[in-house]
Amino acid sequence: MNHFDYIDGVLHAESVPLPRIADEVGTPVYVYSAATLRRHYTVFVDAFRKAGVEPNVCFAVKANSNLAVIALLGSLGAGADVVSEGELRRALAAGIPPERIVFSGVGKTEGELRFALETGIHEINVESESEIRLLSKVADELGRDAEIAIRVNPDVDAKTHEKISTGRKENKFGIDIDKAEDIYALAASLPRITPVSVALHIGSQLTDLEPYRLAFRRMADLVERLRANGHPIRRVDLGGGLGIPYDAETPPLPDAYAQMAVEEVKHLNCEVMLEPGRMIVGNAGILLSRALVVKQGDAKRFLILDSAMNDLIRPALYNGHHGLRPVVEPAADAPYAPVDVVGPICESGDTFAKDRSLPPIEEGDLVAFSSAGAYGAVMASTYNSRLLVPEVLVDGDHYAVIRARQTYEEMLGLDSIPSWIGTEHGTDAERIEATG
Numbered sequence: 200m201n202h203f204d205y206i207d208g209v210l211h212a213e214s215v216p217l218p219r220i221a222d223e224v225g226t227p228v229y230v231y232s233a234a235t236l237r238r239h240y241t242v243f244v245d246a247f248r249k250a251g252v253e254p255n256v257c258f259a260v261k262a263n264s265n266l267a268v269i270a271l272l273g274s275l276g277a278g279a280d281v282v283s284e285g286e287l288r289r290a291l292a293a294g295i296p297p298e299r300i301v302f303s304g305v306g307k308t309e310g311e312l313r314f315a316l317e318t319g320i321h322e323i324n325v326e327s328e329s330e331i332r333l334l335s336k337v338a339d340e341l342g343r344d345a346e347i348a349i350r351v352n353p354d355v356d357a358k359t360h361e362k363i364s365t366g367r368k369e370n371k372f373g374i375d376i377d378k379a380e381d382i383y384a385l386a387a388s389l390p391r392i393t394p395v396s397v398a399l400h401i402g403s404q405l406t407d408l409e410p411y412r413l414a415f416r417r418m419a420d421l422v423e424r425l426r427a428n429g430h431p432i433r434r435v436d437l438g439g440g441l442g443i444p445y446d447a448e449t450p451p452l453p454d455a456y457a458q459m460a461v462e463e464v465k466h467l468n469c470e471v472m473l474e475p476g477r478m479i480v481g482n483a484g485i486l487l488s489r490a491l492v493v494k495q496g497d498a499k500r501f502l503i504l505d506s507a508m509n510d511l512i513r514p515a516l517y518n519g520h521h522g523l524r525p526v527v528e529p530a531a532d533a534p535y536a537p538v539d540v541v542g543p544i545c546e547s548g549d550t551f552a553k554d555r556s557l558p559p560i561e562e563g564d565l566v567a568f569s570s571a572g573a574y575g576a577v578m579a580s581t582y583n584s585r586l587l588v589p590e591v592l593v594d595g596d597h598y599a600v601i602r603a604r605q606t607y608e609e610m611l612g613l614d615s616i617p618s619w620i621g622t623e624h625g626t627d628a629e630r631i632e633a634t635g
C-alpha cells in the first residue's frame with residue numbers, strides 16, 4: 200500500500216490532493232505521510248519481535264530532524280540517535296525522554312559531552328581515545344558516572360556509495376576492532392567511565408545482508424572477548440543503514456534483516472539497540488515542485504523546476520535517483536521522451552535527472568520527487584539566497600505545516616553589515632594588490 204498515489208487522476212498524499220497543498224502552502228515543499236511513518240516504524244519493530252528480541256529503536260534524527268516527525272515516532276515508542284547538541288535538543292524538544300537517546304558521532308565538543316551528561320541520556324557512543332579521556336574529565340567535574348558504548352570499526356565493505364560507507368579501515372569512524380580490547384581496558388581504568396556496550400554502523404543505503412552479517416559476527420566475537428576480560432557488556436548497538444528502493448534496488452526486507460541480526464547476536468543476551476533512519480522516513484516523503492520553464496535546447500530538452508539542489512541535494516552529491524511523477528496522472532497512451540530535470544541554480548550540477556523518460560509536462564504543472572523523506576529537508580540550504588524549503592505532514596484527510604516557509608525578512612535578518620565597511624583607506628586597486 201502506497202500512501203502517495205493517484206486518486207481520480209490526481210496524486211494524493213493519503214487523502215489530501217497535492218494541488219491543494221501547492222495552492223495553500225506554495226512550492227517547493229516537502230510532504231510527509233504520517234501513515235507511512237507509522238507503518239515503517241511498526242514493521243521494523245515487529246520484525247525484531249518476531250525474531251525473538253524486543254529492540255530498543257533509536258530513530259536516526261539526521262535522516263529527518265523535523266520536530267513533528269521525531270514526535271510522531273516518539274509517540275510510537277521510538278528513541279533517538281543524535282550526532283550533535285542541535286539534534287539532542289531537537290529530540291528533547293520533540294518529547295523523547297533522555298533515557299531513550301543515544302549520542303553518536305566521530306567528533307564531539309566538550310560542551311556537547313557536558314550537555315549530554317547533564318541531560319542524563321541513555322548512552323554516549325564514543326569513537327576515539329581522546330574522546331574517552333575528555334568524557335572522563337567532564338564526567339569527573341560533574342560528579343556523574345558515564346556508561347558508554349565504544350563504536351568499533353569492523354573493517355567491512357558495506358558495498359554502498361563511497362561517501363556513505365563508514366565501516367572500512369580507511370573511513371574515519373570508530374576504533375579499529377583489533378585495537379578495541381586495549382581501548383576498553385583504558386576506558387575502564389578512567390574515572391567515572393564504565394564501558395557497557397559495543398556499537399557499530401557500517402554505512403547507509405545497504406542493499407545486501409552479508410556485510411551486516413560479517414560485521415555483527417565480528418562484534419559478537421569481540422563482546423565475548425571483552426566479557427572474558429571482565430567488562431560488563433550488556434548492550435549492543437547495531438547502528439542503522441538498511442537501504443530502501445529508490446529505483447531498481449531490492450534491499451532486504453526488515454524481516455530478513457532482523458532475523459539475520461538476531462541470529463548473530465541473540466546468544467549474547469544483550470539489550471539490542473538499533474538506529475534506523477532512511478528505512479523509516481525515506482519513502483514517507485516527497486518533494487512537491489512546479490515546472491517553471493520547459494526549454495528545448497539544441498542537444499537536450501530541459502525541464503526547469505522551482506526546486507533545486509539546495510532543496511534536495513542527493514542527486515548532485517551522490518548521483519542519487521529520485522522518481523519523478525506528474526501530479527496529474529498521464530494518459531495511458533501519453534508519449535514518453537527523455538528530459539533533463541534541473542533547478543534554477545546557477546551551476547550545471549543543479550541537475551535532478553539526466554535523460555529521464557517522462558510524459559509531457561507543461562510550464563506550471565506540478566511534479567513530485569519520490570523517496571525524499573530521508574536526507575532531503577535536513578540537507579537543504581539557502582544557496583543562491585533561496586528560502587529554506589518548508590515541510591508539511593499529512594495524516595488522513597488533513598495536514599499541518601510542520602516547518603513554515605521562511606520569509607525574505609528572516610533571511611536578511613541573519614546577516615549584519617559592520618559599521619567599518621567602506622571606511623578603509625586606499626583605492627580598490629590597492630586593496631586588491633595588497634591581498635594578492
Ligand SMILES: Cc1ncc(COP(=O)(O)O)c(C=O)c1O
Nearest residue numbers: 259400403439440474475476477
Ligand atoms: C551512527 C549512525 N547511526 C545511524 C545512521 C542512520 O543510517 P540510515 O539512515 O542509513 O539508517 C547513520 C547514518 O548513516 C549513522 O551515522
Ligand SMILES: N[C@@H](CCCC[NH3+])C(=O)O
Nearest residue numbers: 363403404513517573574
Ligand atoms: N546523506 C546521505 C546519507 C548519510 C548517512 C549518514 N550516516 C544520503 O543522502 O544518502
